[in-house]
Amino acid sequence: MRIIRLATSLRLVLTAxxxxxxxxAWAANDTLVWDIAAGPQYVxxxxxxxxxxxxxxxxxxxxRLVWYDGPGTQPIPWLATxxxxxxxxxxxxxxxxxxxxxxxxxxLDAAAxxxxxxxxxxxxxxxxxxxFFPTGTAAPGxxxxxxxxxKSFGAGKDxxxxxxxxxxxxxxxxxxxxxxxxxxxxxxxxxxxxxxxxFMGSIVSPAYVTAHWTTPTDxxxxxxxxxxxxxxxxxxxxxxxxxxxxxxxTFDKATANVVLKANPGYWGGPTGxxxxxxxxVIVRATLDQATRLLNLKSGGVDIADISTAGIFxxxxxxxxxxxxxxxxxxxxxxxxGPNPWLTIYFAKMNVKVKNPDGSLAPFQPFQDPRxxxxxxxxxDTADIRRNVFNGxxxxxxxxxxxxxxxxxxxVKASYAFDLEQSKKLLLExxxxxxxxxxxxxxxxxxxxxxxxxxxxxxxxVASNINGLNAGLKLDVKALSFTEYxxxxxxxxxGFSIHSTFSLTADPNSWLSAFGTSAGFWARTSSYDNPxxxxxxxxxxxxxxxxxxxxxxxxxxxxxxDDIMWVWIGAATAYGQPTFNPNVLRASVKGFYYNPTYQGxxxxxxxxx
Amino acid sequence: xxFVAYALRRLAYLGxxxxxxxxxxxxxLRGMPxxxxxxxxxxxxxxxxxxxxxxxxxxxxxxxxxxxxYVYYVAGLLRGDxxxxxxxxxxxxxxxxxxxxxxxxxxxxxxxLSALLGIPAGVVAALRKDRATDVAVRVVSITGISFPVFWLxxxxxxxxxxxxxxxxxxxxxxxxxxxxxxxxxxxxxPITGSYLxxxxxxxxxxxxxxxxxxxxxxxxxxSLISLAALVRIMRAxxxxxxxxxxxxxxRSKGLSGRVxxxxxxxxxxxxxxxxxxxxxxxxxxxxxxxxxxVFSWPGIGLLAAQGILNNDSVLVVGFTLFVATMMVxxxxxxxxxxxxxxxxxxx
Numbered sequence: 001m002r003i004i005r006l007a008t009s010l011r012l013v014l015t016a017x018x019x020x021x022x023x024x025a026w027a028a029n030d031t032l033v034w035d036i037a038a039g040p041q042y043v044x045x046x047x048x049x050x051x052x053x054x055x056x057x058x059x060x061x062x063x064r065l066v067w068y069d070g071p072g073t074q075p076i077p078w079l080a081t082x083x084x085x086x087x088x089x090x091x092x093x094x095x096x097x098x099x100x101x102x103x104x105x106x107x108l109d110a111a112a113x114x115x116x117x118x119x120x121x122x123x124x125x126x127x128x129x130x131x132f133f134p135t136g137t138a139a140p141g142x143x144x145x146x147x148x149x150x151k152s153f154g155a156g157k158d159x160x161x162x163x164x165x166x167x168x169x170x171x172x173x174x175x176x177x178x179x180x181x182x183x184x185x186x187x188x189x190x191x192x193x194x195x196x197x198x199f200m201g202s203i204v205s206p207a208y209v210t211a212h213w214t215t216p217t218d219x220x221x222x223x224x225x226x227x228x229x230x231x232x233x234x235x236x237x238x239x240x241x242x243x244x245x246x247x248x249x250t251f252d253k254a255t256a257n258v259v260l261k262a263n264p265g266y267w268g269g270p271t272g273x274x275x276x277x278x279x280x281v282i283v284r285a286t287l288d289q290a291t292r293l294l295n296l297k298s299g300g301v302d303i304a305d306i307s308t309a310g311i312f313x314x315x316x317x318x319x320x321x322x323x324x325x326x327x328x329x330x331x332x333x334x335x336x337g338p339n340p341w342l343t344i345y346f347a348k349m350n351v352k353v354k355n356p357d358g359s360l361a362p363f364q365p366f367q368d369p370r371x372x373x374x375x376x377x378x379x380d381t382a383d384i385r386r387n388v389f390n391g392x393x394x395x396x397x398x399x400x401x402x403x404x405x406x407x408x409x410x411v412k413a414s415y416a417f418d419l420e421q422s423k424k425l426l427l428e429x430x431x432x433x434x435x436x437x438x439x440x441x442x443x444x445x446x447x448x449x450x451x452x453x454x455x456x457x458x459x460x461v462a463s464n465i466n467g468l469n470a471g472l473k474l475d476v477k478a479l480s481f482t483e484y485x486x487x488x489x490x491x492x493x494g495f496s497i498h499s500t501f502s503l504t505a506d507p508n509s510w511l512s513a514f515g516t517s518a519g520f521w522a523r524t525s526s527y528d529n530p531x532x533x534x535x536x537x538x539x540x541x542x543x544x545x546x547x548x549x550x551x552x553x554x555x556x557x558x559x560x561d562d563i564m565w566v567w568i569g570a571a572t573a574y575g576q577p578t579f580n581p582n583v584l585r586a587s588v589k590g591f592y593y594n595p596t597y598q599g600x601x602x603x604x605x606x607x608x
Numbered sequence: 609x610x611f612v613a614y615a616l617r618r619l620a621y622l623g624x625x626x627x628x629x630x631x632x633x634x635x636x637l638r639g640m641p642x643x644x645x646x647x648x649x650x651x652x653x654x655x656x657x658x659x660x661x662x663x664x665x666x667x668x669x670x671x672x673x674x675x676x677x678y679v680y681y682v683a684g685l686l687r688g689d690x691x692x693x694x695x696x697x698x699x700x701x702x703x704x705x706x707x708x709x710x711x712x713x714x715x716x717x718x719x720x721l722s723a724l725l726g727i728p729a730g731v732v733a734a735l736r737k738d739r740a741t742d743v744a745v746r747v748v749s750i751t752g753i754s755f756p757v758f759w760l761x762x763x764x765x766x767x768x769x770x771x772x773x774x775x776x777x778x779x780x781x782x783x784x785x786x787x788x789x790x791x792x793x794x795x796x797x798p799i800t801g802s803y804l805x806x807x808x809x810x811x812x813x814x815x816x817x818x819x820x821x822x823x824x825x826x827x828x829x830x831s832l833i834s835l836a837a838l839v840r841i842m843r844a845x846x847x848x849x850x851x852x853x854x855x856x857x858x859r860s861k862g863l864s865g866r867v868x869x870x871x872x873x874x875x876x877x878x879x880x881x882x883x884x885x886x887x888x889x890x891x892x893x894x895x896x897x898x899x900x901x902v903f904s905w906p907g908i909g910l911l912a913a914q915g916i917l918n919n920d921s922v923l924v925v926g927f928t929l930f931v932a933t934m935m936v937x938x939x940x941x942x943x944x945x946x947x948x949x950x951x952x953x954x955x
Contacts, residue, residue, distance in 0.1 A: 033788065038914070041697035237697070250792070253698070254707050255784070255906040259792060282788045286904045287913060290762050291783050298773045300782070450919060481919040486647035 029607045030279040032588070034303040034600075035292040037580045039256025039285030042237035043248060045202035046120040052578035055199045055503065056283070056599030057251075057258055061103075062202035062242030065094050065113065066193055069270070070604075071592045073403070073505045075197040078270055079108060079243065089188030089543040096179045100267045102205035104241040110181040114173040115206040117183075119227045121146045121172070122164060124157070133195040134172070138518060140186040142195070145170025147186060159230035164222030188541040190548050194405070194506040197596070208241035209233070243267065245276045245603040256285040260602065269603075277590075277606035297330055302588050302607065303600070305580040308392040308571075311335075314583055321391050326574065334586045337574030338392060339593045340403035341581075343501040345384075345393065345568040347457065349375060352526035354491045363441060365472070366494045368433055372563040374425035375495060376415035378464040379457070385569045388453045392581075393569030398556040399514050401570035403595035405545075406507045406552035413567075414560050419464060426470035435471035442473050446493050449478035454497040457568070461495070489524055499571075505596045507552060511536055515559045527564045576600045611947060618943065622936050627682075629932040633925045634681050638674065645670055648921040649691075685929075693923040695915045700926035704908050709801025710785060711900070711907030715892040717823050718830035719885050726835050727881060730842020731874060737847060745839060753836035761829040761902035768825060781822045783904035790818040826903040830896060834888040841884050845877040852876075883942050890938035893931060 040053040045062055047054075066075035066083075077083070080094040100108040121134055121143065134143040141147025149167040150157070157163075174182040185192065195201065210226035212235040222229040240248040246260040260283070262276035284301075286292045289310050296304035306314055315335055316327040326335050349372050353361040365371045385393040397413040400406060427436065435441035445462050447454035455478060462474035479487060488496040500521075502509055513519040516536045517528040532555055539551035559565075575582035576591070578599040584591065590605045638645040646665055665671060669680045684690070688701050696703035726749075733745040765782045772779035781787065785803060786796075794814045799806045803819035806812075849855065850873055858868045896909035904910065908927060915923035 031789075035783075038918075041695075252906075253696075254710065255904075257784075257788070259788070280792070282792075284784065284788065284904070286783055287910060287917075288902050288904065291765065291902060291904060294762075294765055294770050294782055298770050298782075300773070448919075450916075482645075482648045482921055485919075486644045489647060490644055 030277070031282065032278045032280070032303070032602070032605060032607065033282045033284065033301045034582075035286040035295050035301045035305065036283050036578060036582075036599075037285075037287065037289070037292070037305040037307070038578070039283065040251070040258060041256070043240050043251065043258075044233060044236040045199045045204070046123045047125045047232065047237070052501075052503070052598040053256075053283075056578050057240075057248065057260070058199040058202055059244075059597060059599075060246040060260060060281075060602050061240045061244045061248050062199070062204065063244050064197055064201040064203065065096075066197045066201075068197065068594055068596055071594050073405070073594065073596055075193045076270065079113075079203060083193075085543065089190070089192075089541065090185050092183040092185070092192060093176070094181050094183075096181065097267075098179060100243050101265055102208065102241050102243055103247045103263055103265075104205050104208040106205045106207040106241075108203065108243055109178045110175040111178070112206050113181045113203055114175050115209075115226065116203045117143065117173045117201075118168070118224065119204065119209070120200065121149060121167060122222075122224065122227045122229045123233065124150050124159075124230050125232065133198070133200045136186075138512075142185055142187075142189055142192070143172035144184045144186050145172045157230060159221055161222035164224060164229050168224065188543060190540060190542045190545075191405075191506045191508050194504055198504050199598075202242060204236070205241040209236060212236070212239070245269075245274060246281065249280075258283045266603075274603050276603045278602055281602050296333065296583065296585070299332065299585065302585045303575070303582050305578070305582045307580045308390045311390060311392070311574070311581075317390075321386065324391070328583075332586050333583055334588070334591075335574045335583045336591055336593065337581070338572035339574070340394070340401050340595055341501075341571045341573040341577060342401055342403055342503070342505065342595055343499060343571035344396065344399055344401060345389070345497075345499045345571070346399060347375075347379065347461075347495060347497045347566040347568065348488070348521060348525050349564055349566075350488070350491050350494050350496075350525045351564075352491055353494045356490075356492060358490075363434075363443075365429070365433055365435070365441075365443065368429045369563060370425040370429040371433070373415050374422040374429070374470075375461065375465070376563055376566045377418045377422040377425070378461055378468075379566050379568065380417045380460060380464070381566075381568050382417070384457055384460070388456050389569065389571065392572045392574075394572055396567045396570045398560055399510055399565060399567055400507050400556070401595075404502070404505050404507045404510075406511075406539075406549050406556075408549070408553040408556070411553060411556050411560060414563050415566075419468060422465070423468040423470050426465075426468060426472060430471040437469055437471050440471050440473045442475065443494065445474055445476050445495055446479050446484060446487050447476070447497055448481055448484040450481050457497050491524060491526065497568075503598065508540065511539070511552065511555060514565060515555055522564070525564055527562070529558065529562060532559050615940075615944065618940050622940060625936050626933060629929060629936075630682055630685060631678070633929050634678050636928075637921060637925050638670075638677055638681075690926045690929070691922040693915065693920055693926070695918045695920040695923050696911060700923055701930075703911060703923070704926060704930050707906055707908045707911050710905060711893055711896050711909060713802045713804065714823070714826055714830060714896055714900070714905055714907060715889055717827035718892050719834065719889050721827050722831035722835040722838050722888070723881075723885055725831070726838030727842050727878070730839045730881070731846055731869065731877075733839065733843045734846035734850065735869065742843075745843075749836040749839040752832045755832070757829060757833060758898045758902055760832060761826070761899055764825050764829055765902070780825050781818075782825075785819060785822050785906060786815060787818040787822070790814050826899050826905050829902070830892055830899045833892060834885070837888070838881060838884060842877070842881050845880050846873060849873045849877040879946075883946050886938065886942035886945060890935040893934055893938075 036053060038053055040057050041051050043054055043057045045058045063079050065078060065080040067078040069076050079097060079100060081097055082095055084093045086093065096108065096110060102108060117134055135146045135150040136142040139147050145167045149163060171184055176182050206226055213226050216223055216228045221231065238251045238253060245263055245266045247263050249259040249261040251258050260281040262279045266276065268274050289307060292304040293306060293313055295301040314328060314330055314333060316329055319325045319327045326337060328335050349366045351367045353364055355361050381395060385391065397411045430436040445458045447458040458476045462476045465472055465474050487493045513521045515532045516522060517533055535551055535555035535558065539548050539555060542548035542551055573581045575584060576593060576597055576599055587607050588605055589608055592604060637648055646661065649664060649668065669677050690700040693700045693703050729745045733742040736742045768780040769782040794812055796806055796810060796812050796815045799809055804816065807816035807819055855868060855873055858872045896907055897913050900907045900909035901913040912924060912927040915927065
């Protein structure tokens with residue numbers, strides 16, 4: 001008996017060892033492995049997201065009415081064959097392609113498009129960016145009826161059946177016939193096509209969603225079949241059925257690893273020629289950069305996220321910093337780039353510094369445009385781009401990157417690094433504001449202790465201003481993240497350092513954030529210029545791209561001249577970044593860069 | 609006092625300790641002077657309107673006095689509402705519990721490994737007191753604990769993964785809990801959450817082999833945190849026992865050295881080692897943050913590291929509370945086990 005048991009155990013061990021061998025082998029040529037720094041959190045396209053890895057999955061599994069062909073940043077018909085713009089930009093009518101199937105077997109039709117957009121509105125995720133569209137951030141919103149339903153972001157909303165019915169009756173999205181769908185907007189909107197090209201315009205399978213949904217038991221919750229108002233869909237957070245070239249095979253919540261499989265029934269995209277060549281894509285969340293680098297060097301992974309801070313383990317530092325040439329140090333590794341990205345670094349100045357109790361502080365130096373210009377002139381942005389961002393940032397004259405619509409290199413900067421000028425301005429302003437070399441005034445610069453790059457900038461500014469001996473004595477204070485966020489959100493500080501990214505190549509969200517009084521960054525700086533507000537609305541509603549671009553240039557120049565923001569640089573990328581840029585094994589072919597993508601569009605890639 | 613009464617008294621103390629811990633973490637979240645606690649609950653840069661912020665403030669009772677907020681906070685904790693983690697995109701408690709089996713598997717493996725290495729090493733060092741072997745064991749164990757764990761983890765990856773692979777030799781995996789392709793081709797239905805146990809129960813040999821090979825490097829790295837302490841306690845305890853009269857008696861009866869050491873000395877010397885190993889388990893559960901990060905081991909430590917990088921203070925504070933609670937329970941368990949292992953212990 002004992003011998004039999006021993007033999008069984010031995011057999012189990014031997015089988016295990018033999019079976020483990022293939023696991024040690026390299027990934028096959030039709031399998032791509034990517035060590036990503038931070039994996040996705042969920043993949044429901046209607047959820048607000050600050051994690052670009054979510055979008056990476058969504059853009060491969062789901063599709064939209066319009067999208068981007070190759071490296072192009074102008075949307076082209078995708079699930080739609082074309083569109084008509086009517087009523088001065090208030091009505092968009094799309095014709096759909098025939099015969100496209102969802103991954104669960106259902107057919108794409110106008111009802112599925114309507115369901116997807118109604119779902120986005122009714123689910124009403126308060127988490128953030130997902131709520132931009134189709135709700136809109138300011139009245140009257142974008143799709144008809146959405147503003148009244150959602151009233152922008154916020155708790156305490158009415159999710160009753162009556163509210164749901166009112167939204168549905170408003171007719172924001174209408175099915176005209178099985179292959180025609182109509183969008184009725186509450187106002188003309190020039191960036192409508194760009195918005196529906198983002199992950200937020202993804203078309204989901206109504207049959208799949210509804211099959212995994214249960215009718216709410218709470219009578220206060222309104223619903224339509226498949227969607228409960230104001231409630232996240234737990235199934236769709238981790239499962240998907242779209243029309244895209246890849247299916248979501250597994251999503252491991254604990255590891256944030258995802259496995260995508262080529263969709264065997266994929267319709268081929270607008271040209272009919274898109275056919276995934278990688279049968280399996282494995283995206284593994286690997287937090288530690290040293291591990292990612294080791295895996296890349298060993299050839300165990302095809303793509304690895306490598307932050308700019310660690311890029312000199314991969315490329316020749318001198319060649320890059322001195323000659324702007326990317327030369328990989330590791331054999332068999334490619335570092336495509338640099339390319340314009342959708343991330344910017346900036347500092348903001350607050351014209352209404354407050355006390356912790358909310359009252360105005362007695363000393364308000366930044367209300368004086370000369371002080372703002374003096375501070376902006378004391379930031380050596382070229383030094384920061386080279387030494388903090390390792391050269392992976394480009395100078396910008398305004399808070400748009402070259403990857404965005406409306407970026408205008410002719411917009412004039414209103415300051416330049418010039419300490420003499422800075423001193424002159426401070427001495428002038430000090431006479432009226434009550435500070436000077438004989439009456440020095442203390443001022444604190446804060447930064448997030450968890451972000452050393454901010455510390456470098458804060459120290460540089462403080463050192464430069466203090467060195468001028470112009471009456472301001474700056475002290476640098478590292479704050480815990482919570483204190484830091486609290487400090488600038490509650491306007492307790494006059495000068496703070498930030499970075500921000502956009503999920504679209506359209507500038508609307510940044511124009512609003514920096515240039516309008518209700519905008520996020522402007523609000524926390526008490527910036528208010530009615531002329532800029534008016535220009536924002538005009539460009540928002542402009543349908544002609546040329547006219548819109550002109551209005552954008554006009555607006556950014558106007559805001560620029562007010563000097564509320566110090567533009568430190570626009571990040572440049574290598575690879576196709578999500579949160580971090582990445583490097584590839586040279587055996588990965590077919591790569592092209594598109595700034596509107598979040599991570600790779602896998603059907604473009606193959607391995608040799 | 610009987611054992612039951614002792615256990616009940618300890619449980620009551622446990623309640624007090626947890627209350628104290630909750631008070632500390634509450635003030636970390638809400639009580640910082642001059643800081644609006646709302647800042648901990650919102651992602652920077654997300655465009656929340658003033659109405660939304662007011663809604664969130666009301667939901668979290670942030671306008672109430674601090675003691676009232678604390679009562680709401682503790683009531684939430686007792687209901688299982690530990691807040692929502694932006695990093696995990698799910699409730700904090702659910703996220704931690706979901707990742708706990710991975711950490712327990714790693715910590716138990718590390719404790720077993722350190723016992724497997726530390727007990728014989730301690731015994732040998734005691735038997736060869738002040739001789740070259742003793743000095744070598746002590747030097748190696750002290751050197752082991754002196755290395756920073758993250759550095760040692762990377763070093764082991766470099767040798768046992770990268771160099772072996774580059775030389776075309778069989779190597780150990782650098783990251784994760786199981787091979788990606790194995791997980792795809794031989795999926796494992798969870799039972800206990802331990803990959804080793806579940807793959808044995810399901811008879812999934814490829815999964816077992818892959819999971820075991822993935823466990824080696826992180827478990828060994830983690831075991832070094834406790835190995836030195838274990839070796840030293842084992843050595844001291846063994847030396848103490850070897851001086852006892854009953855050992856002299858056993859020797860004088862003509863028993864072989866092996867029997868004296870294994871049957872008489874080791875059995876008596878091992879009690880403090882077992883309790884140390886138990887306490888160490890608690891330390892390792894919390895101390896796995898670095899090792900889990902280096903090896904992408906999907907446990908609570910890695911989640912906490914992601915939370916720290918993501919400035920997710922609700923998660924980090926939840927993790928602190930969770931680990932403190934576990935430590936308290938493990939300590940209680942060790943005290944109870946002490947009585948079981950050593951019949952001389954009376955309560």
